[in-house]
Amino acid sequence: MQRRQFVAAGLTLACAAPLTASAQDFPDKPIKIYQGFAAGGNADTIARVVSAEMTKGLGQPFVVEAQTGAGGTIAAATVARARPDGYTLLLATGGHAVAGALYNKLNYQTVSDFQMISTVTFFPFLLVVRADSPYRSLGELLAAARGDARSVSYGSAGIGSTHHLAGELLVKSAKVEMLHVPYRGDAASVTALLGGEVPMIIAPPTAVMPNIKAGKLRALATTGAQRWSAMPELPTVVEQGVAGYDVRSWAGFMAPAGTPRPIVERLRTETLKALQVPAVRARLEDMGGEARGSTPEEMTTMVSAELKRWTAVVNDSHIPRQ
Structure with missing residues (x-):
């Protein structure tokens, strides 16, 4: 029994070793960011503006790819299924929580299948x-x-x-x-x-x-x-006169669940640094947004609350689920 436990522990350590090593060396190749809306649109522009600045600190380029359709859920599904090594990210928007409330059969969980990194911007309607x-x-x-x-x-x-x-x-x-x-x-x-x-x-x-x-x-x-x-x-x-009303959309970076914390923190640090650059802040403001980062925990809490709120609105308004 002890020998089997020892072997199992050794296998666990061996499986964890590649990710640990990759966390220490991260990044050593380009990072891909998926976003679920049209190229040249708000989400695409936000991803490109912020990641271009992050490249300076990380020393690797970012590749932004649009996977359009189904309210951003196609791009989200791609990232949810990706290897959790920090090289595949999602530029999620407020529509991520809306989709979780609206779609009956998503092949991912809106919150638990993702590791939040940081919010990037908030903007009103x-x-x-x-x-x-x-x-x-x-x-x-x-x-x-x-x-x-x-x-x-x-x-x-x-x-x-x-x-x-x-x-x-x-x-x-x-x-x-x-x-x-x-x-x-x-x-x-x-x-x-x-x-x-x-x-x-x-x-x-x-x-x-x-x-x-x-x-x-x-x-x-x-x-x-x-x-x-x-x-x-x-x-x-x-x-x-409408008490308690507060609706703002947002954008932020997510990675697949299980991404090592050192990689998450490296990405978050560079995100926050990028958001302090005057040119980046000005570009986000030109788009109607307010540059604002967060901790992974704060972003998780926010997305969870958004999912709960929009689910209630969908139910109360009898909006047909997709």
């Missing part, structure tokens, strides 16, 4: 109307919805998007009824708003700021807990 809209505030729009729910609708980037769930949470929190009108992406929802198909849309700043600056659209509110630094005059949803 904006509630936007046309410049000639009769609604001058969110309060006026909600009052109209209370008077006649059929008169007020809102557009989003699609069923099950974070934008959609943010709208359903607003409806629930404000105790009103509004019709959700899904479009195929932010560009389509902006076009619909400009064309008068819907009176309001919920969208990220990057999707609407050009038309706001051009005087074609007007923002009624920001969805974050605090006012957005780029538009400090714009009140939050909470400031307009």
Whole structure:
């Protein structure tokens, strides 16, 4: 019995040795980052901007690859199944928790199959109307919805998007009824708003700021807990009478579960260093975000809370699971 225990322990140490050695030498080859949305979009840009700076400290290049489709779940599944050696990462967004709430049959667990590294950025959504809209505030729009729910609708980037769930949470929190009108992406929802198909849309700043600056659209509110630094005059949803409302999307780095802690800490250290570089912070701010890192534990807690919240919204709003 003792001999068998000794042999088993030896095999365990032997299996662990390659990862231990790789942690000491990490990194000695390029690191791949998967993201689940279109090349050139927000997630892709965030991954490239931050990783380009991380390359300087790690001494190895990053390769960013888009695996689009199914709300980012294809890219997430790729990373969940990858070898936990630090060379395959996921640039996850707020949609990662939304997908966990919305999809019935994911071939990975939203939290437990990943080792969180650090958040990178947080950004609010904006509630936007046309410049000639009769609604001058969110309060006026909600009052109209209370008077006649059929008169007020809102557009989003699609069923099950974070934008959609943010709208359903607003409806629930404000105790009103509004019709959700899904479009195929932010560009389509902006076009619909400009064309008068819907009176309001919920969208990220990057999707609407050009038309706001051009005087074609007007923002009624920001969805974050605090006012957005780029538009400090714009009140939050909470400031307009909807208590407790706070919706911000985010982006952050994840690795497969089981990635050695020394590798996780090395990646986290370089992420935090990159987020302190003025050019990186400025680029993230230009995209509507706030550069903010975290510990792995803080990120795990945040993603777990997001999953719980969006699962409740999906259930309460009777949104069909995919």
